Each structure stands twice: as structure tokens, then as C-alpha cells.
Amino acid sequence: MTLRFPFTVRSPLPPVFASSLHRCLSIPSPSSSSSPTPLPSSDRRPPLFLRPPTFAASRSDLHDFRRWAESLALAAGPRISASDGGPDAALLRREIAWLVEDATVAAASESGVGEELRLRVELEELYRLWRARIEERRPFQYIVGCEHWRDLVLVVKEGVLIPRPETEMVVDLVAEVEGFEKGLWADLGTGSGAIAVGIGRMLQEGGRVFATDLSPVALEVARLNVERYELKDKIELRRGSWFEPLRDVEGKLTGLVSNPPYIPSSHVPGLQAEVGQHEPKLALDGGEEGMDHLLHLCEGSASALKSGGFFAFETNGDEQSEFIADLMSIKFGNFFHNIKLIPDFAGIQRFVTGFRR
Amino acid sequence: MMARPLLRWASFTSLHTSSRLPFVLLPRTLNPRAPSLAFSAAASNYLHLSDDQLMAQCDMDTYKASGPGGQHRNKRESAVRLSHRPTGIVAQAVEERSQHKNRAMALTRLRTLLALKVRKAIDLDGYAPPSELLQILPAKSTIRGKDVGPQIGPNNPKFALGMQALLDLIFAVEGSVSETAKILGYIVYGSFLLSTGALSRLILSDDSLRVTVNELRTSKGMRPLR
Numbered sequence: 372m373t374l375r376f377p378f379t380v381r382s383p384l385p386p387v388f389a390s391s392l393h394r395c396l397s398i399p400s401p402s403s404s405s406s407p408t409p410l411p412s413s414d415r416r417p418p419l420f421l422r423p424p425t426f427a428a429s430r431s432d433l434h435d436f437r438r439w440a441e442s443l444a445l446a447a448g449p450r451i452s453a454s455d456g457g458p459d460a461a462l463l464r465r466e467i468a469w470l471v472e473d474a475t476v477a478a479a480s481e482s483g484v485g486e487e488l489r490l491r492v493e494l495e496e497l498y499r500l501w502r503a504r505i506e507e508r509r510p511f512q513y514i515v516g517c518e519h520w521r522d523l524v525l526v527v528k529e530g531v532l533i534p535r536p537e538t539e540m541v542v543d544l545v546a547e548v549e550g551f552e553k554g555l556w557a558d559l560g561t562g563s564g565a566i567a568v569g570i571g572r573m574l575q576e577g578g579r580v581f582a583t584d585l586s587p588v589a590l591e592v593a594r595l596n597v598e599r600y601e602l603k604d605k606i607e608l609r610r611g612s613w614f615e616p617l618r619d620v621e622g623k624l625t626g627l628v629s630n631p632p633y634i635p636s637s638h639v640p641g642l643q644a645e646v647g648q649h650e651p652k653l654a655l656d657g658g659e660e661g662m663d664h665l666l667h668l669c670e671g672s673a674s675a676l677k678s679g680g681f682f683a684f685e686t687n688g689d690e691q692s693e694f695i696a697d698l699m700s701i702k703f704g705n706f707f708h709n710i711k712l713i714p715d716f717a718g719i720q721r722f723v724t725g726f727r728r
Numbered sequence: 729m730m731a732r733p734l735l736r737w738a739s740f741t742s743l744h745t746s747s748r749l750p751f752v753l754l755p756r757t758l759n760p761r762a763p764s765l766a767f768s769a770a771a772s773n774y775l776h777l778s779d780d781q782l783m784a785q786c787d788m789d790t791y792k793a794s795g796p797g798g799q800h801r802n803k804r805e806s807a808v809r810l811s812h813r814p815t816g817i818v819a820q821a822v823e824e825r826s827q828h829k830n831r832a833m834a835l836t837r838l839r840t841l842l843a844l845k846v847r848k849a850i851d852l853d854g855y856a857p858p859s860e861l862l863q864i865l866p867a868k869s870t871i872r873g874k875d876v877g878p879q880i881g882p883n884n885p886k887f888a889l890g891m892q893a894l895l896d897l898i899f900a901v902e903g904s905v906s907e908t909a910k911i912l913g914y915i916v917y918g919s920f921l922l923s924t925g926a927l928s929r930l931i932l933s934d935d936s937l938r939v940t941v942n943e944l945r946t947s948k949g950m951r952p953l954r
Contacts, residue, residue, distance in 0.1 A: 456795060457802070469825055510802050519825030536790075536806040536827040537798050634799050645802035655799050688796055716790040716808070716827070717797055 418516025418526050420473040424489035433471065433488055440467045440501045447505045455643040457508065466511045470501065473515045508644035518563075525563050526595045530588035532654035534565035537685070537715045538630050542569035544683045544713065544724055545626060553577040554625025557675070559613050559668065560584055562654060564593030564606070566628055571597070571605040580606045583616050586653060613664070614671040624676050629668055630685040635661035661687050665695055673706040676727040682707075688719040695723045774814070774842045775889050779835060786838070787811045790827070810834045817841050836885065843892035844940050850900040857893065857912055864890030865912070866926045882934040891937050894930075903945040905931065905953065928953055 416422070441464055448460025458466070474497055476489040492500070503509045512518040512533045518525050520534045521542060527533050545551055552575040558567040561582035571580050582597075584590050590608050597606045609616035617624075634655050639647060646655065657663055665684060672682050686692045692712050700710040707725045715721035774782065788810050795801065807822035808830040819841055821833035863880045864887055880886050894908075901907040906924040913922040931953055932938050942952035 462803070465823065468823075512803075519829070521826055521828040523826075532799070533802065535798060535801070536803070539826070539828055630799075632799070638800070642800060643802060646800065650802075685798065687798060687800075715797065716788060718789070719797055721798065 416516075418473075418528075419470075419491055420515065420517060420524070422491040424476045424491050426490040426493050427487050428490050428494045429486050430488060431486075432494055433475070436494065436497055436501075437467060437471065439498070440470075443501065443505050451505075451508070455641070457643045457645060458511075463505075466504070467501070469511070470497070470515060473517070508648060510645040510649050513649065520565050521569055523565070523568060523596075523600070525565055525568070526592055526599070527563050528588075528592060529649065530586065530651055531592045532562045532589075532650055534563055535630075537717075537721055538565065539569075540713070540715060540722065541566050541628050541630065541683055541685060542573075544722065545570050545628060545681075546573060548626060548681045551578075551626065551681075554579075555620060555623055556580045556626045556628065557617055557620075557624050558582045559627065559629040560631050560654070560664075561593050561608070562586075562589050562630075564596040564608075566630065567593065567606050568596050568600050568602060570628070571602040572600060574605050578605065581609055581617055581620065582606055583609045583611055583613070585610070585612050586651065588651075589654075613667055614675055617675060621674055622677055624680055626681040626683075627668075627672055627675055628683045631657065631664035631668060633657040633661045633665060633685070633687040633691060635659065635687070657687070662691060662694065665691070666698075669695060669698055669703065673703060673727065678727055680727040681724065682727075683713075683722055683724045685722055686720075688715075688721055692720040692723050696725075699723065699725055774812075774846065775839055775892055782812075782835065782838070783810075785813055787813060788831070806830055808834045810838050812838055812842070815842065815846060817845060839885070839888045840891075840936060843888040844895065844936055846892070847899050848892075848896045850896050852900055852911065855897070855900075855911065857897070860886065860889035861893035861897070861912075862890075864894065864930065865922065866930060882937075887934070891934065895937070895940060898941060899944060903941065903948045903950055905941075 444463035444467060445460050448458065448463050451457040451463075452459040474490055474492050476491075490497070500514050504511060504514055510533060512527050513529055516526060516528060518527050518533050520536075521539050525534060545556070548554075551570075552573060554574075556567075556570055556574075556579065558564075558570065558580055561567050561584050564582055567580045567582035574580070582593060584593065587610065590610055593608055597603060597608065614621075632653065632655050634642070634657055636656050636659055638661075639652065639656050641647070642655070657665065665686060668682075668684060676682065684695065686695055696710050696712055699707045706728055708728055710723065710725040712720040713722040713724060774785070777785075788808060790806070790808060806825070806827040807820065808827060809818060809820040810831075811818050817838065819834045819838035821830040821837065824830045824833055863877065866879065880890060897911065898905070898908050901911065905927055909922045909924045909927040912927075931941050938953065945952055
């Protein structure tokens, strides 16, 4: 696998030094006093696990970090999970292990040779990152810059929805469709590109995925993921709202998949902090009933899909799924058949699937 | 690669229990309601099943099913629990970072547990060691023969099959390692070609195998292998 990243490799100087250096060198101007010198944006840096291991720490330093991080997790976990259903101490402790896994060079951490460990991030920044995790409830996936999803490691960052474990199943649903390997597929609102990459990897000659999103940040991240898995010839990214960028393939699609925003607007303020305060509203808020976008997808599917074409939509679960299934089999019954509700592994009716007549 | 067949076979059970994962991972959990596994002749071939077939015999669920999940949650617990219906054996995985990988890990653990817990009665008079057993025997042992191939170690997925056959034999001789070595050597070549020491080292090379053999030996009043 080749790693091609448009990121500039970060300066080995810690951000604080880098910015003070910048301040020293830049000529003061009237406007600069009103707007503080921006710190190097974390957005521009590659995910932790892809950064070069240019830093070092001793084993005992890292051990101290772990102990400190675990004490924070143990102290904050019960409060966090009780307040809004956020992570408990056990999950936070697993996150510490994953953070260290991404921040260190694997060979060094396992071999046990020598006292020095090579790190992909400065030790002090490791402390800052974990403090942000606990105090700001910054999602773990944004901190490390990736999420493990199916057998993929997907780049994510602020501005893009973190793919959920439930959604892993959409790829399985596609794989059940006869002849999917050579079909034309669309992943509407692709976000990080998770579903598109999952499908793209299974396609054969002639198979293709059109992955659309309204958000330029999402498309940028999706492009990284497509390139990382060498799927540029299988996945075409297009910017626009839902079916809008797909006019040229109208009526030709083998299948349509989407995990659209489906949370009812009234629920958004009560979401756990990691989601409500850090993830993009654009990818979450589904309008008053949560079904604004799902309804739009249902209406557009009839003309987008070819005869025999397949659709799979993720929903908020149970009631939404039943509503969408009824809509597709009764109101749009002339166009669709074989409508099914598919539960996720927690037993919630999470997906609606069906076929164009 | 795994998920497609896994999905097809998985049965979707809703979770009624509010059970939570133990704070420290306990990878091997036995269902106390499980039927007795001792010497069940019909139950011997689970390890020969493909992943798909084995999943078909399992109920799969995730933990922490409370709440709406999906986009509402930053990370719904991606832990996976597989319950093998015929035996009641439960295998779980929590430490992987995706649900997909936790599923594969749980299935690997289930195979190990099946090898350790499901015994097949052996008729010592007509006993011939299966090739899976010969494959895990020490490389220098001449009884393995040329056609068996290189020795398979505990990290190889095929080790479970050999371990199961070895345990069947050890249980049939009530825990005696020297007797097991004698039978393996004697039956195949008519002489003692597998030393007790070499067989002991094999048993000690895998933690779960060692624990199972020692539990048996302790129950029979023998001292455990070290």
C-alpha cells in the first residue's frame, strides 16, 4: 500500500515554540493584534499513526503517561457515562491503549529492547491530547485522526462524521446483491467515504461507486481514504446534494446506499458531548422528525435506480425504519418491492432495503 | 472478507440482558447453563466446520443495547459476543477497534474453547492418531512421518484441531502424559518414539492446553505439569 498524503510533514518544533518563533519573525501589523496568531491547525496534520516517529521517550516516561491517563479515566469515567451516556472508565482505558498504539512504533513497544521508545508525537502533546479527550470530550477518533471500521483504518477529522460500527453492515448488505461486483453504485452523503471504500474494495472490472457529499471537508477526507486504499479507479467523488451530482447516471444505478442525517432536531441538544459538541450537525440533524433526508432519498430512488436496482438506507431505528418501509412498499409500491427491515447487532431495526421493480 | 459470510449466518438476537463487560477482559467465559460437555460423541466435529457454518450455530449480539445507537453515539460498544447454541459455549471479544475484527476474534476464541471443552470418546483398542494431531507433535519426532509437513504451533489456526485430538487421547487415559506418549509412539510404529518429556513440552507451550490438562490431572490426583 502506498501512502500518498498531501500533508506537509509537521515541523518537529512543538506548536508552542513554532508559534512563538512565528511571532518573533513576523512583523507586527495593526490587524495581527486583533486576531491572535493561529496555532498550526491540527487539521493539517496526518493522523497519528501515519506520522513519522521523530520523537523519543523513555519507557518509564510512557509508563507515567499511562498511569496519569488511567487515573484521569478512572476519575472521570463514571461521571461522563452517567451524565450523557458517554464513555465509561473501561472504554476510556481501552482508548488509552489504542492511543499509545497509534503514537508509538509497534516494533519498539513489543520487542522490549532498549529504554528509548520512538514516538509519532511529542510526549507533552500526548498529555495535551488526553486532557482534551477527558475535559473537552473531544472524540477519541478525532484525537488520533482515524477510526477502525470493518477491516479498514479510515482517516477522520473534525468536520466529518465518524463512521459508526452499525454502518459496517451496509457493506455486507451490498455484498448480498447478485452481480453487485460489476455494478454502478452510489453512496449518498459519503462523509469519510467509509461505505464507498468498503464497497469499492469488493468491486470487479466495470464496477464503480459514485460517492457524493455536500461538505468539502468530507470530500477531502474521503479522497484521502480512497487514495490510501488505491481505489481511485473504482470510486468517483462528486460534490453536491444527494442526487444532484448524479444526473448523468440517472436510471442506470445498480444500487444506492446512504447513511443520511436522521436524528430528530429536538434530540440534537441532548446528544452525548462527543457527538453533539464535536461532530458536524450537517451529518446528524435530520429535521423535525429526523426523516427529511430519508424521505428525499426515497423519492429520488425510483428515477435514480435502474430496473432491479437495490437500495439500503440506515435509519434512526425501529419507528423510522417502519415508516420508511411502509412508504416504499405502499405509497411507492408501484416502483419498489421486496422491502425489508434489517436489524443491527443490538437488535434495533436499523436498515431498510428493497429493489426497484 | 469475513463479514459477508458472517453476516449471512448470524442470527440477530436482541439483548435483554443488561450485562456489561468485565472491567478486565476475560476472553474465555463458560456458560454455567451449558449442557455437560464431557464425552459427547455427536459434538466432536465443530472444528471441522467452516467459519460460515460455525457462525450459523451461533447467536451473536453486542453489548450495551440501551439507547438508540447509530448516529446518536460516538462509539457504541463494538464488542461482540458469540453464543454457540449446541454447546452453550460463549466467546467474546472487546479489545479490537472495529466490530468486524471483534467478530473474527470471537470466532477464533470460540474454536479454541470448543477444542478445550468438547471431548470425544476414544476407543483405545482401535486408536489411530488423526493427521491434525500428528501435525502439532514436535518436529524431531520421527513418528510424524514425511507426509505430515512442518510442525504447527499454537499461533496457527489449525492448532486447535490437533489440540482437540490430543486432549481426547489424554482424557481417554485419564491424564497420564507418559501413557499418551506411549500410545502415540507404540500405535504408529510399534515402539516408544515420542518421549514423555517432548510431549510435556508441547502441552506446556500453550497456556489453555496446559491449564486444561492440569485441571484433569489435579482432578485425578496427579501432580500438575510444570
